[in-house]
Amino acid sequence: MDAVKGSSKAGALPLLLPAILFLVLLFLYPFAYGLYLSLTTAKGEPSLGNYLRFFGEARDFRTIWVTLQIAVPITLVNVGLAVPFAYYMRRGMRGERLITFFLIIPITLGTVLVSEGMLSFMGPKGWLNQLLLALHVVAEPYRFTHNYLGVVISLGLQGFPYAFLMLLGYVSGINPDLEKASQMLGANRWQTFWKILFPLMIPGIAISFCLNFVMAFSVFPSAVLLGQPSGPTRVISIAAYQWAFEKFNFNAASAISMVMAAIELLVISAVLVWRSRMYKGASMVGKG
Amino acid sequence: MKDFKTISVRGMTKRFGEKTAVNDFSLEFGKGEFVTFLGPSGCGKSTALNCITGLIPITSGEIWIDDECVDNTKTKIPPEKREFGMVFQNYALFPHLTVFENVAFGLRLRRVRKAELSRRVDTALRLVHLEGYAAKFPTQMSGGEQQRVAIARCIVLEPRLLLLDEPLSNLDAKLRVELRYEIKALHERLKVTTIYVTHDQTEALALSDRIVVLRSGRIQQVGTPSEVFSDPANLFVADFMGFKNVWTVRVKSLREIGGALEASLDAQGIPLTARMAWPEGDKRRTVLAEAFRTGAEMRTAVRPEDIVIAGAAGENRIACAATLVEYQGQASQVSATPRLAATSDDGSPLRLDLRTGSRIAEGGSFEVSVPGDKILLFPPTETAAEAAGWTP
Numbered sequence: 001m002d003a004v005k006g007s008s009k010a011g012a013l014p015l016l017l018p019a020i021l022f023l024v025l026l027f028l029y030p031f032a033y034g035l036y037l038s039l040t041t042a043k044g045e046p047s048l049g050n051y052l053r054f055f056g057e058a059r060d061f062r063t064i065w066v067t068l069q070i071a072v073p074i075t076l077v078n079v080g081l082a083v084p085f086a087y088y089m090r091r092g093m094r095g096e097r098l099i100t101f102f103l104i105i106p107i108t109l110g111t112v113l114v115s116e117g118m119l120s121f122m123g124p125k126g127w128l129n130q131l132l133l134a135l136h137v138v139a140e141p142y143r144f145t146h147n148y149l150g151v152v153i154s155l156g157l158q159g160f161p162y163a164f165l166m167l168l169g170y171v172s173g174i175n176p177d178l179e180k181a182s183q184m185l186g187a188n189r190w191q192t193f194w195k196i197l198f199p200l201m202i203p204g205i206a207i208s209f210c211l212n213f214v215m216a217f218s219v220f221p222s223a224v225l226l227g228q229p230s231g232p233t234r235v236i237s238i239a240a241y242q243w244a245f246e247k248f249n250f251n252a253a254s255a256i257s258m259v260m261a262a263i264e265l266l267v268i269s270a271v272l273v274w275r276s277r278m279y280k281g282a283s284m285v286g287k288g
Numbered sequence: 289m290k291d292f293k294t295i296s297v298r299g300m301t302k303r304f305g306e307k308t309a310v311n312d313f314s315l316e317f318g319k320g321e322f323v324t325f326l327g328p329s330g331c332g333k334s335t336a337l338n339c340i341t342g343l344i345p346i347t348s349g350e351i352w353i354d355d356e357c358v359d360n361t362k363t364k365i366p367p368e369k370r371e372f373g374m375v376f377q378n379y380a381l382f383p384h385l386t387v388f389e390n391v392a393f394g395l396r397l398r399r400v401r402k403a404e405l406s407r408r409v410d411t412a413l414r415l416v417h418l419e420g421y422a423a424k425f426p427t428q429m430s431g432g433e434q435q436r437v438a439i440a441r442c443i444v445l446e447p448r449l450l451l452l453d454e455p456l457s458n459l460d461a462k463l464r465v466e467l468r469y470e471i472k473a474l475h476e477r478l479k480v481t482t483i484y485v486t487h488d489q490t491e492a493l494a495l496s497d498r499i500v501v502l503r504s505g506r507i508q509q510v511g512t513p514s515e516v517f518s519d520p521a522n523l524f525v526a527d528f529m530g531f532k533n534v535w536t537v538r539v540k541s542l543r544e545i546g547g548a549l550e551a552s553l554d555a556q557g558i559p560l561t562a563r564m565a566w567p568e569g570d571k572r573r574t575v576l577a578e579a580f581r582t583g584a585e586m587r588t589a590v591r592p593e594d595i596v597i598a599g600a601a602g603e604n605r606i607a608c609a610a611t612l613v614e615y616q617g618q619a620s621q622v623s624a625t626p627r628l629a630a631t632s633d634d635g636s637p638l639r640l641d642l643r644t645g646s647r648i649a650e651g652g653s654f655e656v657s658v659p660g661d662k663i664l665l666f667p668p669t670e671t672a673a674e675a676a677g678w679t680p
Contacts, residue, residue: 184373185373191397195393200383
């Protein structure tokens with residue numbers, strides 16, 4: 001048995017090479033190069049100036065806060081909504097395929113098309129406002145676009161399906177007998193959800209929160225198209241873009257993207273710490 | 289635990305669309321009884337169990353505990369309030385909780401105070417021989433240990449009824465026997481009213497006070513293990529209890545000999561004499577007499593181990609040739625065909641199945657004797673048996 005294992009490990013290395021090469025060329029090298037750029041001046045001299053400038057200039061520094069204000073609430077909403085939806089649909093239901101289809105559309109169409117659609121649908125003269133006016137819900141067109149709300153809505157449309165589909169996979173993978181067992185031991189639905197299903201969903205919730213957050217934190221197209229890129233929705237990626245392609249200072253832009261990565265890592269580690277505190281069980285589902 | 293005398297299930301039926309999974313299931317069991325639902329997969333035994341728990345809503349029928357209505361389709365006590373315990377085939381332990389917390393789960397829901405809680409959990413774990421496992425997680429344990437935790441998790445609540453749904457099916461053969469023994473010992477000790485679902489006749493025979501044999505959602509027979517084993521109600525139960533040698537026979541004569549009924553039979557050309565120790569007034573006597581009068585077909589059933597290799601003496605002697613010999617250690621399973629040309633109506637040769645300790649070579653000739661009192665007679669189908677009122 002061990003001999004077989006050993007030989008299969010040795011044999012696996014050549015098979016892994018393409019993947020390793022891919023990772024090094026397309027991820028590790030650019031990342032390392034970016035880190036190098038961020039720590040040097042345009043002339044290649046080592047310097048912390050790029051970081052000092054970012055943290056020193058309020059206009060750039062505040063983009064962290066602006067982006068967090070967009071990313072954190074919408075990620076919480078996406079995951080928070082996905083949990084009950086996934087719970088409700090865990091055993092499948094009529095029309096599940098149709099619902100899944102509609103949820104996948106925003107992902108497949110891409111951000112730009114969704115943003116364009118929202119601009120006309122939710123714009124001052126769009127159907128939504130026409131309807132609200134006709135129903136006398138509002139007196140004058142409500143501004144859904146070109147502001148904070150527009151960016152958040154588009155991130156919801158894009159992020160919720162991810163969170164939902166991911167959690168659905170998680171919940172429907174939980175042995176249905178666990179719910180029955182809990183019920184037979186005297187727990188009602190509510191108790192069964194909080195004591196059994198929710199704790200077992202935590203790893204899935206953590207992962208989908210992380211992915212959703214990273215997606216929302218690095219928002220760019222919808223912040224430009226649906227927000228106010230000059231002010232309230234000048235997110236961190238816009239700042240990086242402007243340094244790179246308007247001021248042609250790649251070193252400063254690299255520093256900003258390093259800051260972005262650091263914040264994302266920080267949030268992800270915080271979530272994973274929460275996860276390990278909440279979920280102590282060995283592996284998921286397994287035999288039981 | 290609320291005390292009670294009998295649990296009674298009356299006319300319980302469950303339909304899934306067109307399919308009737310449980311059909312007019314009626315059964316009463318007393319406190320402390322160990323009842324087994326036995327049948328092949330898809331016979332509705334698990335559905336019946338789940339209907340009793342309330343996890344599957346019943347289509348019609350009623351469940352009562354003494355004069356307390358548990359379910360009559362209109363008013364029903366929800367499963368979590370029935371005070372029943374259930375053990376699942378796949379253990380269904382909560383993977384994120386330790387063994388202690390798994391067992392304490394129901395007690396915590398009942399807000400049992402801390403000192404009493406840990407005392408009761410400890411007692412339950414001791415009962416299933418898992419002292420010292422309290423801090424482990426289910427995934428760190430073997431299947432047999434996990435199933436013990438599942439049992440402890442139920443009995444710690446002192447349920448009115450304990451339901452076990454094929455609890456040993458996921459275990460290997462050795463563990464299965466061990467845990468079966470422990471379930472028996474636990475029942476002897478606690479006298480919890482138990483329903484046990486299995487497809488394994490050995491388990492059913494070893495554990496039960498009474499066995500309920502099911503087929504296609506209908507009860508075929510209810511009886512003690514020895515009743516079901518030696519006096520099956522119909523061919524289906526006989527087959528499930530290990531009877532073979534199902535031959536088509538016609539009754540040539542009937543006569544009374546010392547309280548037993550002796551029938552001369554023609555089994556596809558081979559003469560056989562069978563003796564039935566049916567008491568006077570047994571409904572089966574009438575059915576058999578009717579078959580003799582009309583010349584209707586009957587079927588035999590004989591256990592392979594009851595057929596003996598003939599020595600000097602022995603009745604119902606048949607000379608045959610072995611077609612297949614399967615060595616099984618102490619004995620061999622032998623399939624044979626009679627030397628005498630005996631064919632059934634459809635042309636297939638009569639087949640004898642026997643189990644013997646003697647060495648028999650494939651193709652070898654030998655003579656067997658079928659003891660007349662070991663031959664069971666049945667109407668040709670279960671429906672025919674039911675229609676004729678054939679009951680042991």
